[in-house]
Amino acid sequence: MKITRLLAVLLLLLLPALNSCTKDSTTVDYVIGAWYNRSQFEGLARNAAVSFVIGDKAYVGLGTDGTAKYTDFWEFTPSTNTWRQRAAFPGAGRYQAVAFAANGKGYVGTGYDGLNRLSDFWEFNPTTNAWTRKADFAGSARYGAVAFALNDKGYVGTGYDGNYKKDFWQYDPLADAWTQKPSFGGNKRLGAVAFVANNEGYICTGLDNGTYQTDNWSYNPSTEAWTEHRKLEGTDTNGNGLDFSALPRAYGVAFNIGNTGYVALGNKDALLTSCWAYSPTDDKWYQKTDFGGSARTSAVGFGLGNYGYVTQGANGSTRYDDLWELQPDADVD
Numbered sequence: 403m404k405i406t407r408l409l410a411v412l413l414l415l416l417l418p419a420l421n422s423c424t425k426d427s428t429t430v431d432y433v434i435g436a437w438y439n440r441s442q443f444e445g446l447a448r449n450a451a452v453s454f455v456i457g458d459k460a461y462v463g464l465g466t467d468g469t470a471k472y473t474d475f476w477e478f479t480p481s482t483n484t485w486r487q488r489a490a491f492p493g494a495g496r497y498q499a500v501a502f503a504a505n506g507k508g509y510v511g512t513g514y515d516g517l518n519r520l521s522d523f524w525e526f527n528p529t530t531n532a533w534t535r536k537a538d539f540a541g542s543a544r545y546g547a548v549a550f551a552l553n554d555k556g557y558v559g560t561g562y563d564g565n566y567k568k569d570f571w572q573y574d575p576l577a578d579a580w581t582q583k584p585s586f587g588g589n590k591r592l593g594a595v596a597f598v599a600n601n602e603g604y605i606c607t608g609l610d611n612g613t614y615q616t617d618n619w620s621y622n623p624s625t626e627a628w629t630e631h632r633k634l635e636g637t638d639t640n641g642n643g644l645d646f647s648a649l650p651r652a653y654g655v656a657f658n659i660g661n662t663g664y665v666a667l668g669n670k671d672a673l674l675t676s677c678w679a680y681s682p683t684d685d686k687w688y689q690k691t692d693f694g695g696s697a698r699t700s701a702v703g704f705g706l707g708n709y710g711y712v713t714q715g716a717n718g719s720t721r722y723d724d725l726w727e728l729q730p731d732a733d734v735d
Contacts, residue, residue: 435677436732437694440711440725444485445474447723449700449716450497450653454508456528460704461508463491464499465714467721471495471515475526478725480706492533493522498700500549502556505575509536509556514545519563525575540580541571546592550603552623557603559586566590566610570621587628588617595656597663599682604663606634607651614650614670620682632685644689649678655703657710659730664710666693666703673697673717679730694726 451465463475499513511523547561559570594608634649654668701715
């Protein structure tokens with residue numbers, strides 16, 4: 403009887419340790435990365451702004467507080483953790499526009515000013531701190547589109563012009579000209595995200611007539627071909643417990659660090675804080691530590707060096723001006 407009771411006590415003591423080992427093997431292997439609070443965005447709190455990166459600096463501007471439509475632009479330098487105001491955007495204040503950088507300059511266009519869907523496009527020169535109007539976007543005026551840059555050319559597609567869109571356009575800064583390319587391989591959508599990895603542009607997530615999209619496609623600028631990758635559904639066959647059905651969302655943020663793409667925040671029936679990393683090498687998604695700030699939608703994300711950054715966004719009537727840095731390989735308990 404004493405031996406039986408002793409074994410029972412030992413088993414009770416061992417169970418938490420065994421459970422802890424099982425949990426840690428999943429958490430340490432697949433959920434890593436740490437978020438750190440950085441210098442607040444110095445403009446007014448807002449959502450649905452845009453960003454682009456030139457060299458070692460990021461540029462953030464436009465957006466709305468729910469009433470005002472902003473035109474101010476700000477430069478962030480991570481090495482000094484500081485913001486500096488730059489020349490205001492000369493076009494109409496707007497939100498849900500697109501932006502990209504190519505040939506050392508930033509490009510901003512499309513969006514919504516509260517009354518009109520827009521198609522104008524503008525170039526920002528960081529050396530002269532000046533904006534120049536360029537050729538209007540050749541597709542229909544729209545908002546909620548996505549954009550990325552490859553080989554010093556910009557690409558814009560999807561969005562909403564009164565109907566959901568899947569057309570896709572290339573902008574050549576040297577020729578100041580737009581060329582239509584093969585349409586996006588997936589369904590029409592708005593509120594999607596885009597990132598660049600292995601010299602291909604990726605588009606995923608978003609909404610098509612109220613349905614959250616679960617596909618992930620890449621565009622190869624050399625072949626002008628779209629390729630579908632692992633869907634955002636089901637669970638990982640490696641048995642690590644990752645549920646990819648948690649990935650679909652709308653109005654999230656995306657950025658790339660090296661050849662890895664990151665998708666975070668947004669909403670899917672509720673606001674999200676989850677963060678996922680996509681590796682094009684093995685076509686797999688890996689869960690990262692949840693975002694360090696409040697859940698939100700329509701934030702801004704950008705990658706600089708070895709880190710990712712997220713700022714602004716909305717949670718109901720609350721707008722944010724905080725800035726968070728993701729160190730993707732940091733090991734957290």
